[in-house]
Amino acid sequence: MKLKALFLPLSLVILIFLFLPVFSILTGITPIQYIHSLKDRQIVSSILLSIELSFFATILVLILGVPLAYLLARSKFPFKGVLEAVVDIPVMIPHVAAGIALLMVFQANGYLGEFFKKVGISFLDTPYGILIAMMFVSSPFLINSAKEGFKKVDERVEFVARSLGASPLHTFFKISLPLARKDIVNGAIMMWGRGIGEFGAVVIIAYHPMTAPVLIYDRFTSFGLNYALPITALVVLISIAIFIVIRVLNNLEK
Amino acid sequence: MGYLEVKNLHLKKGAFELRNINFSLEKGDFLAIIGKTGSGKTVLLETLTGIHKPKGKIILEGKDITNTPIEKRGIGLVYQDFMLFEHMSVKENLLFPKNRDINLFNRLVKQFDLEKLLLRKPKSLSGGEKQKVAIARAILSKPKLLLLDEPLSSIDFGFRYMFLEFIRDIHKEFNLTTIYVTHNLKEALNLSNRCGVLINGKLLQFGQTGDVLKNPKNSAVAKFLGYKNILDGKLVGLKDMLFSVSPYNICVGDCGDFKLDVELVSLIKKEAGFLAKVRAKSELFYIFVREKPPKQFKVGFKKNDMVVFEK
Known part of the structure; x- marks a missing residue:
C-alpha cells in the first residue's frame, strides 16, 4: 500500500507531462480554426502525403522486416547481437544524421542512388526520398515488436503443426504469423505513427513535397506559432484518431 | 526388421546428452518410456519427430527417416501441454492436418464427444477437453507412429483413470504404434506391452513391461522402480x-x-x-x-x- 502511495503521485507527474502538451495543442485552436485548416489545401495535402507515404513505408517493412524479425526470434547464429544492433541503429542516431546517411547512399552518385537512377527513381526532393527516410528511422519499431511477438509463440506449436504435415512456410503463415499478429500490428502502428511524425531525416533528403511536420516547421519559422498551430492540432488529432481505431480493432478478438 | 528401429541414437543438446539409444518396436506395440523429470524423455520424442538432428539411425516401416523433415515423417506428437493452435477453433485445429479425412473427422468428433466444442477456442476448454482435441488432431493426421508426452499430467487426478482407459481404447481401435512417456509406473503398467527405463539420457533397460518391472537390470533401474x-x-x-x-x-x-x-x-x-x-x-x-x-x-x-x- 505504501508503495502504491509513493508510485501514484510519481506516475501522475509523468502522465501529466505526457498529456498536457497534446491537450494544449488540441485545445489551442477553436473549432472554426479546425474547419479552416481542413479547407487549406496545402495542409490537407501535406497530412495526406505523410499518412500515405508512412503507410507504404510500413507495408514495405512488413514485407522485408517481418521475415528478419522471425529469423532473429528463432535462429541462433554467431554475431546475432551485431545484427540486432544494426536494426536498432536508426533509433540511436540523431535523425538529421540519419538523413545525411541516407543522402550519402541514395544521392545520384551514391551506392544505391546510381542503380535507382538507371530505373528512373530519384530520391532528392521526391516522395521516394520521404519514403526511405520514414522507412529508415521507424522500421526498428516494427521489426523489434514483431521479433518479440514471434518469441512469445512457443516453438513447439510450430513443431506440432509440422508433425501434422504442414511445410515450414505453411506453418509460418498459418500458425506463427497469426499468433504474433497483435505484436506485429502494434509495431506497424508505432512505425506508421513514427513515420508520419518524422522530420529530421525527411527534411534533409526531401524538403519538398512537404510532409505535415515539414509544413509545421516551415510555417513556424516563416510566420510564427499562430500559423503553425492549426496544422499541428489537425495532425495530432488525425493521428490519435487513426491509432485508437486500429488499436481497438487489433485488440478485438475474432 | 521391426516396424520402428532406433539404432545407436545419440544427441547432444547443451549440457544434456541422449546416449546410445537402441530399441525396436513391432506394429501396434505400445511402448512406455519411463524416467524421472530431466531424464531426456521429451527430447527422445522430439528427436524421433525430427525436431533435433541426432547421430545414429531411425528406421520406420523399413525406411531410414533420420534426416527426413518433420512434416514428411508421419509421426504424430502430442505434448503434455497439448500445443493447440489458440487462434483457431477446435474444428479448425482438427482439420489442420494435411492428411485429414472428413469421414475420420466425423467419426472422431462423435467418438471423442467433441460436437459441442467444435466452434470453441482452445482457451475456453478444460484440460481433459484439450487433451481429447490434441489426440484427435494427431490421429487425424493418420500417423504411422503416435508419440504422447506425459499426456495425463495436465488432467485432474480424478479423471486420470478415465483417460487411461480412453488412451488404451484408442490404441486398440486404431492399432497405432504408440510411444508414451511418463514418470508414473502405474500408467506404464496399465497401458504398455513394452517398457523402457530412461535415466540421465541412457535407455538402461528395454523389454516386455512385466519383465522390466519385475527384473530390473541394475541398481539405477531398481531404485527408479521403487x-x-x-x-x-x-x-x-x-x-x-x-x-x-x-x-x-x-x-x-x-x-x-x-x-x-x-x-x-x-x-x-x-x-x-x-x-x-x-x-x-x-x-x-x-x-x-x-x-x-x-x-x-x-x-x-x-x-x-x-x-x-x-x-
Whole structure:
C-alpha cells in the first residue's frame, strides 16, 4: 500500500507531462480554426502525403522486416547481437544524421542512388526520398515488436503443426504469423505513427513535397506559432484518431 | 526388421546428452518410456519427430527417416501441454492436418464427444477437453507412429483413470504404434506391452513391461522402480551382485533360506504395523513388522523373494 502511495503521485507527474502538451495543442485552436485548416489545401495535402507515404513505408517493412524479425526470434547464429544492433541503429542516431546517411547512399552518385537512377527513381526532393527516410528511422519499431511477438509463440506449436504435415512456410503463415499478429500490428502502428511524425531525416533528403511536420516547421519559422498551430492540432488529432481505431480493432478478438 | 528401429541414437543438446539409444518396436506395440523429470524423455520424442538432428539411425516401416523433415515423417506428437493452435477453433485445429479425412473427422468428433466444442477456442476448454482435441488432431493426421508426452499430467487426478482407459481404447481401435512417456509406473503398467527405463539420457533397460518391472537390470533401474533394500551380495560361483528383498517379504524369527541378526535403528508407524529400519553388519535396510520388535532380533527371507541385478 505504501508503495502504491509513493508510485501514484510519481506516475501522475509523468502522465501529466505526457498529456498536457497534446491537450494544449488540441485545445489551442477553436473549432472554426479546425474547419479552416481542413479547407487549406496545402495542409490537407501535406497530412495526406505523410499518412500515405508512412503507410507504404510500413507495408514495405512488413514485407522485408517481418521475415528478419522471425529469423532473429528463432535462429541462433554467431554475431546475432551485431545484427540486432544494426536494426536498432536508426533509433540511436540523431535523425538529421540519419538523413545525411541516407543522402550519402541514395544521392545520384551514391551506392544505391546510381542503380535507382538507371530505373528512373530519384530520391532528392521526391516522395521516394520521404519514403526511405520514414522507412529508415521507424522500421526498428516494427521489426523489434514483431521479433518479440514471434518469441512469445512457443516453438513447439510450430513443431506440432509440422508433425501434422504442414511445410515450414505453411506453418509460418498459418500458425506463427497469426499468433504474433497483435505484436506485429502494434509495431506497424508505432512505425506508421513514427513515420508520419518524422522530420529530421525527411527534411534533409526531401524538403519538398512537404510532409505535415515539414509544413509545421516551415510555417513556424516563416510566420510564427499562430500559423503553425492549426496544422499541428489537425495532425495530432488525425493521428490519435487513426491509432485508437486500429488499436481497438487489433485488440478485438475474432 | 521391426516396424520402428532406433539404432545407436545419440544427441547432444547443451549440457544434456541422449546416449546410445537402441530399441525396436513391432506394429501396434505400445511402448512406455519411463524416467524421472530431466531424464531426456521429451527430447527422445522430439528427436524421433525430427525436431533435433541426432547421430545414429531411425528406421520406420523399413525406411531410414533420420534426416527426413518433420512434416514428411508421419509421426504424430502430442505434448503434455497439448500445443493447440489458440487462434483457431477446435474444428479448425482438427482439420489442420494435411492428411485429414472428413469421414475420420466425423467419426472422431462423435467418438471423442467433441460436437459441442467444435466452434470453441482452445482457451475456453478444460484440460481433459484439450487433451481429447490434441489426440484427435494427431490421429487425424493418420500417423504411422503416435508419440504422447506425459499426456495425463495436465488432467485432474480424478479423471486420470478415465483417460487411461480412453488412451488404451484408442490404441486398440486404431492399432497405432504408440510411444508414451511418463514418470508414473502405474500408467506404464496399465497401458504398455513394452517398457523402457530412461535415466540421465541412457535407455538402461528395454523389454516386455512385466519383465522390466519385475527384473530390473541394475541398481539405477531398481531404485527408479521403487525397489527398497538394495543390498550387496555374492552369488555362489558368480560375480558380485546386488539384490533386493521387499520389506514385506522379510520374516521375523528363525525363518527363510537366509538368516540375519539385526539391530533396530528406528521405527515408522504404518497402518497395520511398523516399518523398521534395521542394521545387519554395515548394511541398513527396511522390514515390515506387525509388532514393535526388540532392540536385537533375527530375520530371514526366502531365496525366491530375492530380485538379483547387476551392480
